[in-house]
Amino acid sequence: MISAWLIATLRCPSCVQETNARYNGALERSVSGLTCRDCGAMYAFRDGYVDMRRDEKFTGKETVYNNDAVDLDDPVIRPPVLSAGVRQRVLRLLMRPQPTDAVLDIGCGNGKFAVWNHRAVAHMVGLDPAARFAARARETVDLVQADARALPFAPGAFDQVYTVDVFEHLDLDGVRDHLRETRRVLTRDGSYFCFSNTRERSWLNRLIDPGRRLSESFHRAGIVDRTRDHLRKGDHVKAVETTDALVRELDAQGFRAVTLWYLNPVIATYVETLGIAAMEQTVARRRKRPDDTNTYSERQHALPTVRDAAGARPIVRLALRGLTALLLCDVAFFRRVRTGAFFLLAKPSPRA
16 A cells, blocks of 8 residues: 555655654655655555665665565564564554554565454554555555665654564664664654574573473474574574663663563463464374475464364454463563563653
């Protein structure tokens, strides 16, 4: 989707950072795209999104998600259940989006969080460097292909910005660029929500680690398939190593932490990473045709089919909602236990 509001908000990502003036990098519309009034750069309209990638190459780390050969995004958007449902519920609880808000989802992937939340706000924009947007997202929300380190929007364009599973993929320079750019596009009284990870561990890892080791054993035995997790987590940098370092980086870029909760997945490790994953793999194996080669790509597309079929049954939908409520206990009971995974709500500092 490409709305008139989005086009009015977009700016050339190279020029808008130069002086931070509201109309610096303003764009003119043509039939095929947008042209920067300052530098003449052209940005194309694609199938349901605007390609706002700048010509200059970044010198820092590039995420594996930019590799066209690695397909980590699901083409189907499903209801928010299990771990994704936990993130969604905490996001709504901490952000408290308002009907008049303009909201930006940075690193939106296939666009699922943007779709889940678009009805709660006036304007929802999903941004990702790899345009693997689901068809439902292309039809429902404004979408932009761009980088989290060079946001193509006017200063103060958004009331709220959030990222889910993005921070950990950036190197330290990338984290700082991302925070600086996020602060630029936020209003003075806006808010920034982030779910990510540092390198810290808690005493609860004594309960979590055995389940993770068992999951890896199950993967080697073919009981579960963790290939996707290995590809995704193999791209993690976790340049911000501790909570204290996180607070320092926020402060340096004009933010103050308002709420900081932790996620110790004690229940999720055994219920979802082991139990649900084993059930999915079992059903997928039974559905496998004799001529299947069982490549990773084929397995990747088999599992969503299994979940879609199961999710169509009311009793299964009810069970998934119940399991999501159970996984929320990890947040309810252990959110004060400091560890690596965190939910953050930050506000612009008064002095910024």
